[in-house]
Amino acid sequence: MRLTVWRFLDGNRAHEKQSAALVSGLRDCAGDAVDCHEIGAVGVFSLLRHGLPAHLAELPQPDLIIGAGHRSHLPMLMARRRFGGQVVVIMRPSLPLRWFDFAIIPEHDRPPPLANVILSQGALTEPLPGGQVRPGRGLILLGGPSKHFAWDAGGVQATVEQLLQAPLQWVISDSRRTPGGTLEGLAGSGAELCHWRDCPPGWLVEQLAQAERIWVTGDSVSMLFEALQSQAQVGVIPLPSRRRANKVRAAVQRLLDQGLVTDCTADAGQPIENARPPLGQQVTCACALLRRRSHPID
Incomplete structure (x- = not known):
């Protein structure tokens, strides 16, 4: 039928x-x-x-x-x-x-x-195209201030620098909301820096499909769910909430509670034993x- x-x-x-x-x-x-x-x-x-x-x-x-x-x-x-x-x-x-x-x-x-x-x-x-994961490939996606989260520039940079200590081939990209100078502040880190304006159509899908590890700032909940369509280990970079009752923070916390994402930067360098199945909502x-x-x- x-x-x-x-x-x-x-x-x-x-x-x-x-x-x-x-x-x-x-x-x-x-x-x-x-x-x-x-x-x-x-x-x-x-x-x-x-x-x-x-x-x-x-x-x-x-x-x-x-x-x-x-x-x-x-x-x-x-x-x-x-x-x-x-x-x-x-x-x-x-x-x-x-x-x-x-x-x-x-x-x-x-x-x-x-x-x-x-x-x-x-x-x-x-869904993302399957079978394209490149071992040792890491991706960091930066959002920006929103109605739910303030932007902690120092905290984000410190977390990113800690992540970059893992011996991976890192790619870092910003977004429309990312404060100016954030990506420039990571120059010399050894990571490949990609401004959102310079990313061609389909670039993000390709990066998500290839990454073995993906880290996203906590304001970008939609990007977190796109990352969960991959087979990568997904992590969240925390940001300060603008208010006590925050539905986006609650959604991110549920992902943490379920073990679908991590906020432990030490995990960025640990071996991945099994590929995670895509979320498939x-x-x-x-x-x-x-x-x-x-x-x-x-």
């Missing part, structure tokens, strides 16, 4: 990566029975004035209508009303949850315990979605 999926895009790469991850998970669960049709971003003004794109009537009727991001919510709901199917929203929507058939929401966002809510551990991320959530469609919860 085939499963027809309409995947609504909103023009935001981060959102579209999550919906692509869910489609990947559905294919892992249901095999080649999944047909996916991508529908480009539809502006609200155009939607209200002209309605849904005319070419949707030529597509096979959807079983699932999926999307992430606020701009996709109204088009998905209108598509269900006209063409049928079930709407699956990824991330907590701005509209009432009861309007959607299913919602896949990170547990650290603390959604209400409703029958249509599927909890994910972090954002959904696409996109498969877990996709299989949960298919089970709930077959056996609804009252």
Whole structure:
């Protein structure tokens, strides 16, 4: 039995990566029975004035209508009303949850315990290419100050310098939020330094797939979950919390409690006996979605 999926895009790469991850998970669960049709971003003004794109009537009727991001919510709901199917929203929507058939929401966002809510551990991320791990390859990814964390420049530099003592081939990259001069302060460390502006498309996926060890600053929770799609040992570089109640810090702490990541820099030089399986949340959530469609919860 085939499963027809309409995947609504909103023009935001981060959102579209999550919906692509869910489609990947559905294919892992249901095999080649999944047909996916991508529908480009539809502006609200155009939607209200002209309605849904005319070419949707030529597509096979959807079983699932999926999307992430606020701009996709109204088009998905209108598509269900006209063409049928079930709407699956990824991330907590701005509209009432009861309007959607299913919602896949990170547990650290603390959604209400409703029958249509599927909890994910972090954002959904696409699988990395397998079989590319290069022994002795280390990767350090630096974030920056955020609404949840302050930036401790001295502490981050000290931790990075301690990590670099391990005899690995290290690559260090910053991000848009990284304070200026952070990467320059590590010049002469022997690591390969890569500014985010200079990284070509696909560079990060390649680095994550090749690394044997990956360290990420604690503000970058989405990057931590992308790193957990690899087979690498993943570590977190701690940062001071801006407030006592911090849902992102709680999500990172759960990863530490589960042993999925480490905060012990001494581990950076220890031998790795067994490769860690990828986290694979996109498969877990996709299989949960298919089970709930077959056996609804009252």
